Amino acid sequence: MDKKMLAALNDQVNAEFHSAYLYLAMSAHFENIGLPGFASWMKVQAQEEMVHAMKFFNFILDRGGKVDLPAIEKPKGTWKSVSEMFADALEHEHYITKRIHDLVALAIKVNDPATQSFLQWYVDEQVEEEKSAGDMLQKTRMVEKAPGALYFVDREAAARVFTMPAGVTI
Numbered sequence: 001m002d003k004k005m006l007a008a009l010n011d012q013v014n015a016e017f018h019s020a021y022l023y024l025a026m027s028a029h030f031e032n033i034g035l036p037g038f039a040s041w042m043k044v045q046a047q048e049e050m051v052h053a054m055k056f057f058n059f060i061l062d063r064g065g066k067v068d069l070p071a072i073e074k075p076k077g078t079w080k081s082v083s084e085m086f087a088d089a090l091e092h093e094h095y096i097t098k099r100i101h102d103l104v105a106l107a108i109k110v111n112d113p114a115t116q117s118f119l120q121w122y123v124d125e126q127v128e129e130e131k132s133a134g135d136m137l138q139k140t141r142m143v144e145k146a147p148g149a150l151y152f153v154d155r156e157a158a159a160r161v162f163t164m165p166a167g168v169t170i
């Protein structure tokens with residue numbers, strides 16, 4: 001595999017684990033402030049990020065590349081409000097989408113159709129990621145000033161469950 005491509009894929013393993021760290025930090029904070037439904041929602045989100053990371057990890061090895069695992073950056077740990085957390089989550093997903101698109105551009109530049117094809121899953125996944133964070137931001141902004149309503153949105157968020165995507169082993 002092209003050296004620059006390999007380095008960029010390794011960077012993305014790290015970025016996906018950092019995403020998992022960020023959502024785990026949010027999950028812990030929600031638990032601390034008495035919102036277990038959002039805490040559970042964020043834990044599911046973190047599990048999905050670990051799957052994203054492991055798919056890159058497996059792909060690098062499948063292509064005969066060397067996996068490099070640098071330190072994972074410490075995430076932010078406190079937030080002023082529920083909607084601020086989902087605003088951060090949405091902003092983070094925009095950032096990840098940009099990274100995925102840059103990876104696609106690099107795969108095209110170095111003429112690596114296998115990586116380009118592999119990345120398509122992430123291009124589609126990011127549409128979902130932005131939508132789910134955006135939906136939660138919109139909902140929590142609407143009910144934030146009404147604790148009773150926030151309680152029900154928290155209960156609703158608890159229904160989200162983790163499902164392993166088809167064909168993935170980690």
Ligand SMILES: [Fe+2]
Pocket residue numbers: 016019048049052096
């Ligand atoms: Fe991700």
Ligand SMILES: [Fe+2]
Pocket residue numbers: 019049093096129
């Ligand atoms: Fe994500």
